Amino acid sequence: MQSSPNTSAATTVLDARDVEAGYAGKTILRGLNLHVRRGEIYALLGANGAGKTTTLSLFLGFLKPSAGTVLVNGVDPFGAPADARRQLAYIPENVALYEHLSARENLAYLLDLARQHADSRSIDGALSAAGLQPEAFDRRLAGFSKGMRQKVAIALALARQVPVLLLDEPTSGLDPQATAEFNRLLNLLREQGVAILMVTHDLLSAADVADRIGFLNAGQLVEEVAASGDDRFDVRTLHRRYTELGA
């Protein structure tokens, strides 16, 4: 709805400007500029080592940029990590939660860690909204499939009721049906005005849900395409370009 191309800076939730960053003397990002707005799904594509996870680490405050600025809803995540993290939910690749706890217990525990008060009604609501069957609420995660775990992680993000969602390879390892269901959930969140940044290899899935797709190569955003308007993307062209970049 509000994904018009000329949105004002006030609605920009995730903001990276001229960012350089890396680990132990090795520079990975070289002048990254990235903006994600409210109610927008942004897919960041790139080959291994292009800097996708590093970008997420910057927004999570795990990493200090050596140059440039990073802001989450106006907050510097490295300087005030607690404030920044209160604004965002994060689902890492290979969702790993506590195997010995049930779905409900996982949520209750992790929400408590995030200092968020959650009663059992809102936890159950989040689990249902994420599409988990009620009979699975009290089962331990040790017996869950990958798709079910993903749902618990989404439920966690839903229950957080935060303006930003960061996703790391969310659909890797999911079957097509689970992927479709996952995309439906993302759309739901977008409608609530959440800014979503997902890093992925999976162009098809990204093309399905993303409003914009950015291509990361050697630490820089080399191309950005939109799903609507004049520069609306064509998946086949994109795929060709993407494989060229990855090569």
Add this chain to the structure above:
Amino acid sequence: MSVITRIAREEWRALFRDRVAVVGLALLTLLMLVAALNAWEHQRNANAERARYQAQANHEFEMQPDRHPHRVAHYGHFLFRPLNPLAAFDPGIDPYTGNTLFIEAHRQNSANFGDVRQSSLLLRFGQLSPAFVLQVLAPLLLIFVGHAALARERESGTLRILLAQGITGRQLVLGKLLALSGFALLMLLPALLMLAGLVASGQAAWQPSLLLAAGYVLWLLLWSLMVVLLSGLLARSRDALLALLAVWTIGVILLPRLVPDMVSSALPLPSRFENAIHVQREYLALGNAHDPNDPTFAAFRESILKEYGVTRIEDLPVNFKGLVGFEGERLSTELFERYATATFERQAEQNRLVDHSAWLSPTLAIRRLSMTAVGTDLTSFRHFLEQGETYRYELVQRLNRLQSEKLRYADDSNPNRENRISHEHWQTFPRFDYQPQPLADTYRQTAPASLVLLVWAGLLMALTSLMGARLGTTRQ
């Protein structure tokens, strides 16, 4: 075979790329050298000191002036126990027992001045010696460097690749075992060189040194097997590490303390205090050897008078007081022997119970083997005390004989007369010459411990081989 050595060589190379292994080995070797040097010097000083004290005591004994023989019997003598040079390897109970024995007439004294009462409680943390390094620290280093030998291959998936190359599980396990035991041998090397040095310089006999070396080789082999076995059985290297550390803690630290403590409360020793009272009571019941008119000794007097065919003790050709002393010493020594033997037997019983527990914790077995081989165990100490007692008995009886032969009864019973015999007599007394235990005894005493180590090694070998066979067949 070449497959096995190839695997071993690869593992060996991995070991030497591992900082833990290299630094650990260097530190262990350094510690071993410090321990060996210190123990050796300490032992040499102690022996020099003991020799000096023995010389001083001998000198003082021989330089006594003319004295009444019974005075000399109460002046007594000090005996010092020389240590086996191998004791530098494992001081054992030496700091706890002391090695000084004061002997005198009608008394059996304890050895006094063990270091333990003269040290701060630091000693209770253990003593730094090559034995301590090999018994306690070496297995730990083996665990650190070896716990991942097989678990690592499994975790990283290389195990499947290796098996797919046609290597059998047993070959893989044998290769890893070969590498780890090679590493263990490297840890043992300084100790072996030290033993070889002691043998080559003629300070130690080769048989007990060989026994000692074999014992420790077996001990470290046992640990290499244990490490490889658990590394193969457990899915993750971290689990293998924790399991091995638990085994080490229980087997090397906990049980060797817990078992003796339980044994000493299950089989308590009578206190010296009580024994002293009981001995004294029975001793008084024997009659007073200092009093020739004591009723208990009346029968003895009759038999002596009959033997010499006289009616009055004054008519005896020998000094009756000396004979009474002789008889009294014989009776009291029998009494002391009875109590001392009971205590020794009780201690031996305690130690046997501990030795049986070696089936649970082979640490107890290697400790037994080590202390017994170098002669710093309780049995060997008892051997010293018993030799000291024999020497005491002969010394006192020799003095009693002198009293009966060199002094006249009439003079000896005259309270107004100084009765002394020439000091030259003391100079002809034989000196105390400690004879270490015969080797056959050492072999006999270490046999059960060796058996425990062999059975444990055999058992672990069987299990490891079984594990190796399974490694090749189950899905990984």
Add this chain to the structure above:
Amino acid sequence: MKGILCELRLILRSRLSVASLLLLFMLAALAVLSGLREVASQHETLARVAPLNKQDLASVETRYPQDANGGYPAYYSFHNTWDPPSNAAFLALGMRDVAPYMLRIRALGLQAQLYEGETFNAELALPGRFDFAFVLIYLAPLFVIALLHDLVSGERQSGRLRLLLAMSDGKRLWRRRVALRYGLLLICLGLPALVGALIAGMAAGALAMTLAVIASSLAFWFGLSLLVTARGWRSSATATVLMSAWVVLTLVVPTLANVMLNRSIPVHQGVDLMLAQRQAVHGAWEIPRQETMQRFYANHPQWQDSAALPPTFHWKWYFAFHQVGDESVADQVRAYRAGLLQRQVWSDRLGWALPGVGAQAILHRLADTDLQAQLAYQDRIGVFHQQLRDFYYPYLFNEQPFGRQDYASQPQFTPREPSAYAFQPSAWGGLALAWLLFMLGGWQLAQLRPNQQ
């Protein structure tokens, strides 16, 4: 609160943690139990021995109901002395297994009686006692390591670390986890000690100090573990480093220190003392007896007007030369004791660097089972020996007849009061540093970022 319950659930659902906690609790309880049993058996032995010695004294009385000058009664009466275990002795049995806690003393030369050993099986004493101090100093650190070595790496290796750290600033997470583990271990160690202290009737002050020692030792190992854990290495690397630290701090350095201590403060074996005392005592038979008496009177002028010695044996001469023998080695005795105390002082100083040694020093001081306790008992015996001599001397030197009523008035030994606790600055200092380390470890952990992937 809910979060803490959740953390607790997480720990309780991990088999390794539950097994560790239960095992530590059982070991601590077992140690306390066996300590209490050992103390009870020492009390029993003392109770058993007292009447035995009384009978023995009574038999001296029957044998010598009337004595001209008390010589025979003094020579044959062995008096019972004892050193009962303190209320805190069950925590740290210390030297009470190798040094006697009861001795029979008579009015003859003290130096020949004081160093009598106890009957003990050296092979059983060699590995040390299994008491609470052992559990706290040797075993508890291993359990700390078991519970903390994968605090970070466990989360990292199972892939949760990024998610967890993205949920909050991490401080809350780690504070909770560390506090919970600390609390659980403190309960496992403190509860058995507390129950034991209540059973044994330990004073509140001593109990408070014991709990402080437990809490501080744990703090040290927590601090060290957190520092290493916060490096973010793999679980097995963390465990290896921590175990090595444990080996160095509790096995290697104390034994090395003991070696250095014994070398730099050589205590010339008490053998010298005994040899010298024997020479002095037996030498008396060779010198004119009057000479011995003069030496005795020099230090005991109140008896110098005693009648001259008869030409035959007289007990007063016998007791005098024993006393002179003791006095002639007084300097050596002082030097010997000074050496021992010097060793103690230096080993206490190690408490600054080695909290295990510090904890050991404090616990054994509280339990009154250390070298000082042994020396204090010897001092008490010395006082009693003086009382004995003061009692017998008037009979001996004034030719006073010794009858049945005199037996009844012989001095009775009263055991020493457990020595008042003296503050040990280095041990407590070391333990105070432990809390600093704990805080440092916590701070390091709060700085942790999940960077390297």
